[in-house]
Amino acid sequence: MNTSTRSLRLYLSNKAYVVGVPIITLAAMVLVSVLIALVMGIVVGLPLPHDVEEGFRNNLGSLTALPGFLVSMGALAVNRNFAMALAFGSTRRNFWVGTALGFGLTSLVTAVAAVVLLALESLTHGWFVHTHAFDVTAMGNGNYLKAFAMTFVLSALSLFLGALFGTVYRAFGASLTTVTAFAMGIVVVGLIAVGVWQRVRVIAFLADWGLWAVVAIVAALVAAVAAASYSANRLATF
């Protein structure tokens, strides 16, 4: 058996965790959106009137529900699984490649789940109450391909970001992990500042390229974070 596949199998040892939990999290996000709609319906009536329904198109639950869990999952995978894979005779490279394949699989399944939930949302006219969880602006307003791509790259970014923290911890210890987190925080704040400063150009850029531009930027970040994680993993020790 290919040695990278061994680490992939290790990653998939608990499928309920690496595949099931992301799907359940997305489903729970739908449930929360429906519950909020039901509560609002007490005042505005059900199904929700058109203007309230349109407000739900700004629902960011599909973007914010997963990253926290996926970051911790990525960190745990490269930390604990790394120690296990090494104990079982794996190389660092094969461990990282196998685990990265696992991240790809989790991201793929999560993206497919998002598309399925989007389809159900469309079929049920907003879960029978005209609410929106996936048919939202941030996910391409019902475009299946955009919803798939956005969920895939966001999931991958979260997992590899967790992996980066996990590998930096293994390679350099807790202090440098804290420094890395702090530095990344500064980078994010810096990017936001540049975005605000150049907001006219940014808005024009997004208007021209739309959600695909965001997908491309996130995908580039995935590549950069994955490369950094791979490099750190080469120096990681038990």
Added chain:
Amino acid sequence: MTPTVTETSGIQIRQLHKSYGSLDVLSGLDLTLPAGHIYGLVGPNGAGKTTLMSTICNHTFPSGGTILVDGENPAENAGVLERMCFIHEDQPYNDVFSVASILHVMPNFYPDWDAALAQRLVARFQVPVERRARKLSRGQKSAFAIVISLASRAAYTFLDEPYLGLDPTAREIFYEELMTDFGAHPRTIIMSTHLIDEAAALMEEVIVLHEGEIVLQADVDDARSSAYVARGLADEVRAFAQGRDVIAQRTLGRILSATIRGQVTPGDEDKASANRISLEPVSLQDLIAALGIHTLTNALTTENR
């Protein structure tokens, strides 16, 4: 299939250094371990036993020197590393993995994985298979590490204090299973231990580490015959030990036990008998303890003579 042991197979270490900052853990260590034997790695806490095994297995990086396993550098060498199994004494497991899920994935890592042996060991050690691995008790973790190590049939199996937390019955099971499996599938086993006398029957060769250096590497039987203990009234024993290489002594009231390097001659027996001194074989534990003390003090102090 268990790899064939050849004349050239084994572990060769030359001038191995490992330091953490200013702390030297391994200091220019030379070691040759021919394949197909059981080695006992002993020494006080902090001697460098786990670091040595970790460095051989590429779990940590050497600061200097060379390591060859079957003639190849094991660093990021999949062909070499996949023939190794080293479960650390404090082995971390993924928080959500159960014992069963880990055992299920093991055949992917080890083509010679013996599922029947794993199943038997799990039953004999009463390891709860549905429990999460990180939730196992100290003894259960040790037993689980033994299950993986033995069932892996890895050509190079490293056991890190494998008996920790095991009760005497479980330790007996471990010794019995190790000897049975080793007899059927010879391979290289390197085991760090503090229970020296208890594990002595398993070891073919003992390697004593002290402050990052090897102070003894010898066949276990040869080591035990390299010294003896003279026990009797203190003054009589001191007189008997005069001019001999005394490497340790212990006093209990008026009774003195002196560990003396060398072999007992018929003349020694007569002299000891005349002075009511008993000459006894040294235990491996006492010999190693004596060597540790000997290294530190190098000799008995004048007032103790």
